[in-house]
Amino acid sequence: MSNKPIRVIEIQSGETLGSFEQGEWDAAHKLATELEGMGIDTKIVAPSLPESLAINLGAGPEELESLRNEMDDEIDSHNESDLGCLWCAPESNTKQ
Numbered sequence: 001m002s003n004k005p006i007r008v009i010e011i012q013s014g015e016t017l018g019s020f021e022q023g024e025w026d027a028a029h030k031l032a033t034e035l036e037g038m039g040i041d042t043k044i045v046a047p048s049l050p051e052s053l054a055i056n057l058g059a060g061p062e063e064l065e066s067l068r069n070e071m072d073d074e075i076d077s078h079n080e081s082d083l084g085c086l087w088c089a090p091e092s093n094t095k096q
Contacts, residue, residue, distance in 0.1 A: 005055060008032045011041040022052065 004019035006028045017035060020028045025046070032042045047055060054067055 005052070006044065006046045008035070008042050009045055010035075011043055017042065022047075 004021055006020040006022065006024060007016045008018040008020075008028050008031050009015065010017055017040075018028065018031045028044050028046075032044055035042050048071070050067060050071065051064060054064060059067070
């Protein structure tokens with residue numbers, strides 16, 4: 001498996017069809033477009049901003065997995081709360 005963070009993946013099999021460095025987003029998009037033109041369904045998988053920072057600071061696979069889990073937990077906590085998050089006040093059912 002490549003250590004390059006941006007990957008073009010065939011959707012059905014999950015096979016990586018191309019790997020690219022962080023600054024090569026355009027090349028990944030070009031490959032995905034060419035493959036889709038040939039009838040191959042693809043998706044581009046790239047690290048999020050927090051993941052990119054962690055990678056650049058030397059985080060390993062275990063630390064990245066922990067970061068992903070923490071981000072998922074944080075998002076889930078906002079979705080599960082009756083009050084929503086601090087910035088997203090819940091909708092009111094009362095008419096004024």
